[in-house]
Amino acid sequence: MNAPTIGGFVEVGDLTDRAFERLRQTVLRECGIVLGPHKKPLVRCRLQPRLRSLRMKSYDQYVDLLENHDPDRQELAELLDRITTNQTHFFRERIHIDHVAGEFLDSILEAGPPREIRGWCAACSMGQEPASILMAMLDRLPGGGRWDVKILGTDLSRRALQKAMSGRYTESEMSSLPEPLRKRWTSPVSGGYQLSRDLLRRVKFARLNLLRESFPLRSDVDFVFCRNVMIYFDGPTRAALVRRLMSHIRPGGLLALGVAEALIDKVPGLQPITTSLYRRTG
Numbered sequence: 001m002n003a004p005t006i007g008g009f010v011e012v013g014d015l016t017d018r019a020f021e022r023l024r025q026t027v028l029r030e031c032g033i034v035l036g037p038h039k040k041p042l043v044r045c046r047l048q049p050r051l052r053s054l055r056m057k058s059y060d061q062y063v064d065l066l067e068n069h070d071p072d073r074q075e076l077a078e079l080l081d082r083i084t085t086n087q088t089h090f091f092r093e094r095i096h097i098d099h100v101a102g103e104f105l106d107s108i109l110e111a112g113p114p115r116e117i118r119g120w121c122a123a124c125s126m127g128q129e130p131a132s133i134l135m136a137m138l139d140r141l142p143g144g145g146r147w148d149v150k151i152l153g154t155d156l157s158r159r160a161l162q163k164a165m166s167g168r169y170t171e172s173e174m175s176s177l178p179e180p181l182r183k184r185w186t187s188p189v190s191g192g193y194q195l196s197r198d199l200l201r202r203v204k205f206a207r208l209n210l211l212r213e214s215f216p217l218r219s220d221v222d223f224v225f226c227r228n229v230m231i232y233f234d235g236p237t238r239a240a241l242v243r244r245l246m247s248h249i250r251p252g253g254l255l256a257l258g259v260a261e262a263l264i265d266k267v268p269g270l271q272p273i274t275t276s277l278y279r280r281t282g
Ligand SMILES: C[S@@+](CC[C@H](N)C(=O)[O-])C[C@H]1O[C@@H](n2cnc3c(N)ncnc32)[C@H](O)[C@@H]1O
Pocket: 030, 031, 032, 033, 084, 085, 086, 087, 088, 089, 092, 122, 123, 124, 125, 126, 129, 154, 155, 156, 157, 160, 208, 209, 210, 211, 226, 227, 228, 229, 232, 258
């Protein structure tokens, strides 16, 4: 029997404490995001349209689907797409970007002839973060073409990654990009701007869950940005993640966390440089 409808909409029941707890456990287990009790209205609001489109009338029914009828984990990916917060913008917390494209790049330039420079933006959301770093670095590289600069952008959210791969942003999403960089690296298209091919060929995007025990990535990356995602995780998850991220950074390379995510305890092998920015020492 079809679920009851009001004016063509399925009438979805309230999010019960029990269903919320089941969802909370699923999200925690699958991606590390801690949903406190105050997040209940947000979860309800983000999932209600999905329940409607599945013509489901209760959140318990939805959790049953996730737990028992989702063999290829497509609905789980859909849930995580809806639960994650993908808020980001060009040149967000630019203190780290300025450091990478300034002092850090200078130290590489002084060290020798052009070479590969590799970065990883873990939790890159819709791609503005790697694009900002690339623009800032390429702007300062003499004969940029001889320097092989590439950044890997990873995230859990399929939807955010799709947008990142398109390299297309609306006028309002462009508002934090300085005008000279907009002119140099984007061209106007209907509804907004498109990142240039030269920029996009230097960034690769992939889906990667930061909760994985290990990451299938090289271990000599020059810098890792993992910003504004750890705030959603609990203490032990953060600490373990920092250790895993470190193992992918070459000695002398950098780790940037969100400015609100500075490490409270000293981590052996990480030397603080400035707000939430660390150098791997050994
Ligand atoms: C607020 S955005 C931060 C984007 C960017 N780093 C910045 O600082 O502007 C947080 C991102 O973390 C991603 N995320 C959340 N949990 C994750 C996980 N377990 N693995 C990978 N990415 C995750 C979300 O999908 C979201 O795009």
